[in-house]
Every structure is written in C-alpha cells, then in structure tokens.
Amino acid sequence: MTEKDYSKLIEIVGKDYFIKGEEDIESFLYDQVEKTFRPKADKRSVAVKPANTEELSEIMKYANQEKIPVVVRGGATGLCGGCTPTEESIIISMERFNHIVEIDEKNMVAVLEAGVTLMQFLEELDKYKGIGFPVHPGDEGAQMGGMAATNAGGARAVRHGVMRKHILGLEVVLPTGEILELGGKLVKNNAGYNLTQLILGSEGTLCIITKVILKIFPNDSYTASIVAPFEKFEDATNAVMEILKSGVSPLAVEYMDKFLWEGSSKALGMKWQAEKGEADLLIMLSEKTEQALIDDCRVINEICEKNHSYDTLYAEKKQEQLDLLHIRGEQYNFKKDWLYDSFDMAVPISHIAEFIHDLKRLAKEYNAGSSLLAHIADGNVHNDMWLVDGKAPEYAEELKNRMYEACFSYGGTITGEHGVGKIRRTDLEMMKDPREIEIYRGIKAVFDPNGILNPGSVIA
Ligand SMILES: Cc1cc2nc3c(=O)[nH]c(=O)nc-3n(C[C@H](O)[C@H](O)[C@H](O)COP(=O)(O)OP(=O)(O)OC[C@H]3O[C@@H](n4cnc5c(N)ncnc54)[C@H](O)[C@@H]3O)c2cc1C
Structure with a gap:
C-alpha cells in the first residue's frame, strides 16, 4: 500500500480510527487459534475502524478499485485463523458497529449492528425480563457478525441449532461497496434465492455483514x-x-x-x-x-x-x-499450553462411540498426547493433538489424515462448527468433490470479482 492509500483511508474514517505500524498493528492480526498453528500475518497491513455502513462502503469501493485485499475482524475469538491478514491488507475492525438497533418484542426479533458482542446482547436482553437468545459459543467476546459469518454453534445446539436457524435477515456490504438488505423480520419468506443462508458460514469471503436480524426467545424459568x-x-x-x-x-x-x-x-x-x-x-x-x-x-x-x-x-x-x-x-x-492442533470433526451421532474409539486408538498408536471433549448429542468432537517438546509433532500430518479417514468413513465432516478459515483449506479439498469446490469459486467470483475479500480463507 502507498501513502495515497493511507490518506484515502484516513479521509474516510478519520485519523483516530486508522492504525498502522508493526507494533500498533500487532493486536489486530490474530484470533484464538493455537499459537503454533497461526497463519503468518503480514504486518504491513493497516487497520481501520469505520463508524457505519456508508464509511465501510466507501472503503470497499476504494479497495476494490485499487485491488487491495480486505480482511474483516470481529471479536477475533475464531479458532481457524480466519481474520488473520496473510497478505498486505486493510483490516476492517467492526468494533464501532456496536449499536443495538431494536429489540422488537412484538415480532420477537432483535436488530443488531454486526459488532455487538454476544455479552453485550445478552446483557441487553436481561433488561427485557424473560427474553433470551440461545446460541452460545464458548467466548462471549464473539460479535454477532462474526457468529453469523462462522455460523457458530456451541453446546446448546442440541436443542436450539446453530446460528443459521435463528437469522432472518442481514445488511451486507459487497466487496464492490454496494449495500444489500436481505430478508427481514418475516417468519416466512420464499421470494427468490436465499442469499442470507448462503452468506451465513461464508467466513467473511463473500461480503461484510453490517447488521443482523435474528429471532429472540422466551426464556425457560x-x-x-x-x-x-x-x-x-x-x-x-x-x-x-x-x-x-x-x-x-x-x-x-x-x-x-x-x-x-x-x-x-x-x-x-x-x-x-x-x-x-x-x-x-x-x-x-x-x-x-x-x-x-x-x-x-x-x-x-x-x-x-x-x-x-x-x-x-x-x-x-x-x-x-x-x-x-x-x-x-x-x-x-x-x-491450552499443550495444544498443537484442536479438531472440530463431526459424525452422525449413531457412530459417535466408534469414532471416539478410533480417535483414541490412533492417538495411542502414535503415542500422541491428546485430549477430547464433545458436544456429544450433536456428534461434534473436539479432540486435541498436543505439542511435543513445544513443537509440532513429526507425525502430525499423518495422524490428522488417518483421523479424517476414520471421520469420512462414517460420513463425517472436518468441521462441525468452527469453520475452515485459513488453517483447514486443504483439508476441505480432501473431503469435497472438486466440482463442488469449482461451484464455490464461481459463487465467490460473482460476489467478489477482484478476489479482494479475505484471500486465503476457505477456498484458494
Ligand atoms: C474458548 C472458546 C470457545 C469456543 N467455543 C465455540 C463453540 O462452542 N462453538 C462455536 O461455533 N465456536 C466456538 N468458538 C469459536 C468462536 O467463538 C466462533 O467462531 C465465533 O463465532 C467467532 O466470532 P468472532 O466475532 O470472534 O469472529 P472472528 O474470529 O473475528 O472472525 C471469524 C471469521 O468471520 C469473519 N467475520 C467476522 N466478522 C464478520 C462480519 N461482520 N462480516 C463478515 N465476516 C466477518 C472473519 O473475517 C473471520 O473469517 C470458541 C472460541 C473460543 C476462544
């Protein structure tokens, strides 16, 4: 990026909301993925904190015109390096999109800016006695836009499902800077292709979510x-x-x-x-x-x-x-200090016992340090491979592939809830039909013709 690019960004967001320089940028580079497994961040990146959708749209128009990569940063609680800029990028920090637009008790719907954290949302709902929101990934610092972009799950998915079950509508900014309103407060809405559902789980590769409209629920007493x-x-x-x-x-x-x-x-x-x-x-x-x-x-x-x-x-x-x-x-x-890699595989629940046996047997065969927990009624297993003397184990890749083989033999997936991000892109290619990946690329090209949004995430 050049001085001209910096000046343009400062012109849009103001100098207080523009961050540059190796030291200052450090806190905008990583998420919660294991340190040894982090993608390498490009420290020439700069961060901006737009105040609203219009400023964000201006940034995207400029980035698209100049073909500058853009990476969106939500609460940075992700576990697959999704918000790490691996090329010199503009990092969009969503922290100023922190307004609760509306708690609509008549429709039992909340309208939130994308940077509202889960903690902030739950605290707000506490004021409306008896109303709650059930989806709860482990870290309440996650933002609603990030939870939508990763289609977050969590322990309560057994009864309530994952984010995509609760979101009725989105406001998004496309990589070209255009603003789209998708869905709304409607319970039923069958008009056209469901772009809202396509965007949920797209991990910041198709567009930037600026607002979410989601269902709220009466709490159980x-x-x-x-x-x-x-x-x-x-x-x-x-x-x-x-x-x-x-x-x-x-x-x-x-x-x-x-x-x-x-x-x-x-x-x-x-x-x-x-x-x-x-x-x-x-x-x-x-x-x-x-x-x-x-x-x-x-x-x-x-x-x-x-x-x-x-x-x-x-x-x-x-x-x-x-x-x-x-x-x-x-x-x-x-x-956390022992971890090399934490997996997120899921299998049909009828196979969960056999699958966990396979994982434990394989860990034993490689004499690998490991730990395991599971959202067991969802068939979703988080098993960990530990470091050896603080380093990646020599057998890591081979053991991972054998665990995946076991997972696929039961019709399973490499990720039940955390997503692909930058650390599981090649793993995704292992499990998907090449034609399916080709269709992903086609969809990506329609949303993001210059490929500027979150390069290196989900698909190459
Ligand atoms: C201790 C711990 C426990 C966890 N437990 C769970 C769990 O049980 N279940 C679960 O599903 N997850 C879990 N997570 C993972 C994490 O909390 C979720 O993935 C969460 O949804 C990420 O939200 P975020 O705002 O932190 O997103 P980030 O980490 O900031 O970003 C994640 C991805 O979404 C993109 N993104 C972020 N905001 C936007 C936006 N506004 N528009 C477009 N793209 C965007 C980013 O570019 C990135 O690719 C856990 C994490 C931790 C640290």
Missing part, C-alpha cells in the same frame, strides 16, 4: 444440570441416543475426558464430584414449568440407570449449575 458417570463410553453414548429418542430435549449434553473434568475443577479450586467411572456426561436441562423439569430428570435418570451409569448427581441450585459451566469452560485454559 426452571433449569437443572445432571452429571451422569459411566464406566464404559458405549453405555454413555447409548444413553444419549435413548435420551434424544425419549422426547426429552436437553439444552446441552457435554462429554469431556475425565482428566479434563478433574483438572479444570482443580484449577478453579473445586473438586470434580463424580469419583467413579471413566465417561462422565454433563446434561443441561431447562423447562417452562417445574413439573416438566422433574419429569425430564426422572426420564433421564431411568435411561442412565438402564445403561449402567453410577449414581447420577444433580445440580438444582443456580450456583451449582454455574460451577459446572465454569468447570466445562475452564478446560480450554487448563490445556
């Missing part, structure tokens, strides 16, 4: 969590499948390796209460009435007992439930 310890992993997964068939709709069903439950508890100064068993499930429930919650607990208890669980433990008090959530959340801090 009664909640409880159950810890169900099993000796055998198969018993735990059989119980999960029976629970899903029973008509009980859990909010979340989480599995973690026992040492993760225990280690995370210890790191928080607590004790993991399930002493017996090797396969502990955390089952979270919420219902509108107390009786419905009691009925859920009874059904789950019967199913767990039938599948040979040890005594199930109940957390009814708010604080006890929060403690379990904290322990589940702490696992990331507990293990």
Whole structure:
C-alpha cells in the first residue's frame, strides 16, 4: 500500500480510527487459534475502524478499485485463523458497529449492528425480563457478525441449532461497496434465492455483514444440570441416543475426558464430584414449568440407570449449575499450553462411540498426547493433538489424515462448527468433490470479482 492509500483511508474514517505500524498493528492480526498453528500475518497491513455502513462502503469501493485485499475482524475469538491478514491488507475492525438497533418484542426479533458482542446482547436482553437468545459459543467476546459469518454453534445446539436457524435477515456490504438488505423480520419468506443462508458460514469471503436480524426467545424459568458417570463410553453414548429418542430435549449434553473434568475443577479450586467411572456426561436441562423439569430428570435418570451409569448427581441450585459451566469452560485454559492442533470433526451421532474409539486408538498408536471433549448429542468432537517438546509433532500430518479417514468413513465432516478459515483449506479439498469446490469459486467470483475479500480463507 502507498501513502495515497493511507490518506484515502484516513479521509474516510478519520485519523483516530486508522492504525498502522508493526507494533500498533500487532493486536489486530490474530484470533484464538493455537499459537503454533497461526497463519503468518503480514504486518504491513493497516487497520481501520469505520463508524457505519456508508464509511465501510466507501472503503470497499476504494479497495476494490485499487485491488487491495480486505480482511474483516470481529471479536477475533475464531479458532481457524480466519481474520488473520496473510497478505498486505486493510483490516476492517467492526468494533464501532456496536449499536443495538431494536429489540422488537412484538415480532420477537432483535436488530443488531454486526459488532455487538454476544455479552453485550445478552446483557441487553436481561433488561427485557424473560427474553433470551440461545446460541452460545464458548467466548462471549464473539460479535454477532462474526457468529453469523462462522455460523457458530456451541453446546446448546442440541436443542436450539446453530446460528443459521435463528437469522432472518442481514445488511451486507459487497466487496464492490454496494449495500444489500436481505430478508427481514418475516417468519416466512420464499421470494427468490436465499442469499442470507448462503452468506451465513461464508467466513467473511463473500461480503461484510453490517447488521443482523435474528429471532429472540422466551426464556425457560426452571433449569437443572445432571452429571451422569459411566464406566464404559458405549453405555454413555447409548444413553444419549435413548435420551434424544425419549422426547426429552436437553439444552446441552457435554462429554469431556475425565482428566479434563478433574483438572479444570482443580484449577478453579473445586473438586470434580463424580469419583467413579471413566465417561462422565454433563446434561443441561431447562423447562417452562417445574413439573416438566422433574419429569425430564426422572426420564433421564431411568435411561442412565438402564445403561449402567453410577449414581447420577444433580445440580438444582443456580450456583451449582454455574460451577459446572465454569468447570466445562475452564478446560480450554487448563490445556491450552499443550495444544498443537484442536479438531472440530463431526459424525452422525449413531457412530459417535466408534469414532471416539478410533480417535483414541490412533492417538495411542502414535503415542500422541491428546485430549477430547464433545458436544456429544450433536456428534461434534473436539479432540486435541498436543505439542511435543513445544513443537509440532513429526507425525502430525499423518495422524490428522488417518483421523479424517476414520471421520469420512462414517460420513463425517472436518468441521462441525468452527469453520475452515485459513488453517483447514486443504483439508476441505480432501473431503469435497472438486466440482463442488469449482461451484464455490464461481459463487465467490460473482460476489467478489477482484478476489479482494479475505484471500486465503476457505477456498484458494
Ligand atoms: C474458548 C472458546 C470457545 C469456543 N467455543 C465455540 C463453540 O462452542 N462453538 C462455536 O461455533 N465456536 C466456538 N468458538 C469459536 C468462536 O467463538 C466462533 O467462531 C465465533 O463465532 C467467532 O466470532 P468472532 O466475532 O470472534 O469472529 P472472528 O474470529 O473475528 O472472525 C471469524 C471469521 O468471520 C469473519 N467475520 C467476522 N466478522 C464478520 C462480519 N461482520 N462480516 C463478515 N465476516 C466477518 C472473519 O473475517 C473471520 O473469517 C470458541 C472460541 C473460543 C476462544
């Protein structure tokens, strides 16, 4: 980029919202992907913080005309290097798009600027007693635009699904600078191709999301969590499948390796209460009435007992439930210094037990350090490969390919929720028909004829 480019950007956003220079740019370069796995950032990049859609549109028109790469940065909680500029780029920081436009209680819809964080949104909804939003990836610093762009999931997807189930409309700026309004507050809308759904999960490669219109929900008043310890992993997964068939709709069903439950508890100064068993499930429930919650607990208890669980433990008090959530959340801090790569594969849930056995068998075969947790009722497994002496293991690529082979043999995917970003692009090509990738390229060319938006992400 040249002085002329810098001047133009300053003219659009003002000098206080233009950041340049190796030191100052550092905090705009990376997301939360493991440090050893980060894509190499181009530090010649500059960052801008536009105030509104019009400024953003002006930036895009200029970037498109000059063919300067542009990378959008949301909350930077992503786990696949998506917002890292690997070429000299304009980084668009969405932090000033932080206005809650409307909480429309009549339509049960919220209209939010894309830079509103999940935490900010949930705090706002707290003011409207009894209204909530269910999608919750682990880090509340994620922005609504980033969550839409990555089609985020999280533990509660068992009952509520992922972001694409909740978004009714978008405002977007195309790479050419044009502004489009897509969808709206409509429950039913069958007019034309559904571009909103195409953009969700496109990871900032097709356009920049500036506004989201999404559904909000009446909160459940009664909640409880159950810890169900099993000796055998198969018993735990059989119980999960029976629970899903029973008509009980859990909010979340989480599995973690026992040492993760225990280690995370210890790191928080607590004790993991399930002493017996090797396969502990955390089952979270919420219902509108107390009786419905009691009925859920009874059904789950019967199913767990039938599948040979040890005594199930109940957390009814708010604080006890929060403690379990904290322990589940702490696992990331507990293990993060050992991580080389964290995977996000998903298989049909009928194959989850076999698949997890495969992953553990393969880790053993390579004598690899590993840990595993799963949004088990979604078939979504996050297994980790650890560093060896602080470095990438020699067997990393081979082991990864063998894990993928196992995953594909069950009809699985390389990513259930985190996305492709810059670190899984070649992995995506392993699982997709070349014709499908060719169609992606065609779609990309229609949105972004000069290929300026987030180059190196998702597809080459
Ligand atoms: C501890 C932890 C736990 C997590 N748990 C989960 C989980 O359970 N489930 C889950 O799905 N994810 C999880 N994540 C990943 C992450 O929180 C999600 O991917 C989140 O949706 C990213 O949002 P963000 O605003 O941080 O996006 P960023 O990281 O800033 O960006 C992600 C991608 O979206 C693009 N992008 C961002 N904003 C926009 C926009 N306005 N318009 C167009 N493109 C944009 C970026 O260019 C990039 O390619 C977790 C992350 C952490 C750190």
